[in-house]
């Protein structure tokens with residue numbers, strides 16, 4: 460998709476839009492959805508044959524990276540981890556009572572925070588608790604962990620390997636010293652290189668790097684230098700995110716001097732150069748932010764329109780029911796989203812009272828489920844076939860979505876998409892604007908999206 464992108468058109472037509480990791484988006488989650496709602500949804504889901512995708516949130520970080528938009532608890536207190544494990548155990552026991560935990564798990568992911576802030580023994584203990592409850596991991600399950608290269612030891616790697624981890628994702632962000640100082644995250648190429656070498660030594664076959672463009676002091680040249688170093692370390696996949704500066708939502712972002720941020724024109728140049736350089740190096744763009752080698756299963760799945768995204772990222776597996784475990788984590792079924800408390804005290808209180816720690820969520824109507832399928836279909840594969848949707852929901856796509864297709868005419872006239880009798884196709888530039896195309900199908904969106912959602916560039 461990276462060939463022939465018209466970057467001027469991309470900038471001209473891009474608007475603030477949700478990233479659509481869920482539909483409806485998280486701003487629609489309500490507190491009327493509670494632990495009783497979630498338990499009922501879990502029971503219902505047991506009657507489906509959906510496989511499970513397990514997500515466990517390990518929320519602690521030793522210090523703040525100023526660009527970070529994650530839900531994080533900053534601490535240097537070691538004892539907080541033991542306490543957290545104690546509460547994870549309670550949550551897992553409640554899940555065991557609320558659902559059939561012997562269903563097959565095809566994905567397991569440790570996210571954070573900094574999962575590797577937990578030492579080897581602590582990681583082993585958390586994995587043991589989860590495997591003690593969810594007993595049926597598929598032989599070829601995708602088992603992954605986010606790794607901060609600054610906190611990653613041989614002992615931790617050994618525990619991950621023993622427990623079947625086969626994918627690691629490293630937070631790299633940028634290698635430029637000045638940028639690193641401004642974002643409060645210092646890590647040398649050597650630290651990252653040693654971490655990768657360790658992963659490879661233990662036979663990890665899939666290594667992903669997260670990078671960010673749009674950070675303070677970044678220039679075309681500095682980011683080109685970073686990319687040069689990155690490809691030298693030979694990751695299998697790359698996620699390159701656009702930094703969304705939202706200081707009104709994230710306090711730590713207020714520590715970033717806005718005058719040092721690259722302007723939109725500079726960011727666009729960085730993006731252009733990045734796509735071109737990575738393509739030269741054999742990394743193909745598979746979605747807005749993701750790149751993979753041509754031989755990678757993600758690229759092959761995209762070619763067959765079989766790519767799916769969930770809260771854990773892209774996967775080649777079909778839809779699975781996500782069970783979020785831990786502070787702030789989000790669970791997803793066919794017809795609901797359920798999010799745990801973000802506040803540690805509330806999280807612990809619920810568990811002390813014997814309740815699943817659900818803060819809010821949403822039950823999807825049949826209409827929501829249909830629109831979710833359309834929006835996710837577009838977001839996942841940058842195109843959409845009508846046939847599967849028509850069969851599943853008993854509708855005639857062109858009739859049911861006549862107004863939406865009419866709204867998309869504007870994009871069609873610009874050559875960004877093509878609406879055929881049976882599909883919506885995107886041009887390479889249209890693919891870059893997929894969030895804007897998908898939002899046409901979103902009935903929840905208010906007119907003012909500028910503050911709630913980040914800009915595409």
Ligand code: SF4
Nearest residue numbers: 520523524527571572
């Ligand atoms: S980027 Fe990672 S290490 Fe840094 S604050 Fe966010 S979660 Fe923690």
